[in-house]
Amino acid sequence: MNKKxxxxxxxxxxxxxxxxxxxxxxxxxxKAVTKAKIAKAKNALALIVKAxxxxxxAKDTYINCAATSDVITMGTDSGVDLAELTxxxxxxxxxxxxxxxxxxxxxxxxxxxxxINGRYITLWTNGTWASSNTTVLPLE
Numbered sequence: 001m002n003k004k005x006x007x008x009x010x011x012x013x014x015x016x017x018x019x020x021x022x023x024x025x026x027x028x029x030x031k032a033v034t035k036a037k038i039a040k041a042k043n044a045l046a047l048i049v050k051a052x053x054x055x056x057x058a059k060d061t062y063i064n065c066a067a068t069s070d071v072i073t074m075g076t077d078s079g080v081d082l083a084e085l086t087x088x089x090x091x092x093x094x095x096x097x098x099x100x101x102x103x104x105x106x107x108x109x110x111x112x113x114x115x116i117n118g119r120y121i122t123l124w125t126n127g128t129w130a131s132s133n134t135t136v137l138p139l140e
Contacts, residue, residue, distance in 0.1 A: 033114075034114065034115055034116065037090050037091070037109075037114070037116055038116070038121070040088070040090065040091070041090070041091045041107035041109075041121050042107075042121065042123070044085055044088070044091065044093060044105075044107060045093070045105045045106075045107055045121065045122075045123040046123065047082065047085075048082065048085075048093060048095070048105035048123075049104070049105050049123050049124075049125055051082060052095070052103050052105070052125055053125060056125075062101070062102065062103040062125070089110075090109065090110065090114070090116065091107040091108065091109060091110065091116075092107070092108045092110050093105065093106070093107050094106050094108070096122060102124055102125045102126055103124075103125050104122050104123055104124040104125060105122070105123050106120050106121070106122045107120060107121045107122075108120040118132075119131070119132045119133050120132045
């Protein structure tokens with residue numbers, strides 16, 4: 001008698017092995033996605049801070065951070081195109097003020113199905129990074 005196909009036990013074993021592999025792969029994948037989102041925010045923040053520095057070089061003052069948090073206006077005033085930052089689905093970007101002599105850029109997470117939701121990363125014009133939670137949002 002010619003048997004073709006797999007037995008039920010063989011199929012169950014394969015499903016169990018796939019399940020075990022998935023339990024290791026999914027958390028690693030989620031960590032990689034979070035790291036990529038953080039890297040995207042850090043790049044955007046560096047661009048915003050560069051626009052702030054260009055604005056300061058042109059006007060001899062930082063943008064009035066208290067008067068506006070509009071990143072697009074600040075980018076336009078400094079000659080840097082920041083329009084695509086408004087299309088970011090993971091982060092909201094804003095300009096923040098430390099004092100009258102420096103400004104910073106802040107990215108606040110808005111991805112509801114992610115660990116970045118509600119957390120923020122800030123880059124100050126002096127190059128200092130800050131985070132609402134360095135365990136979840138590592139700055140290294």
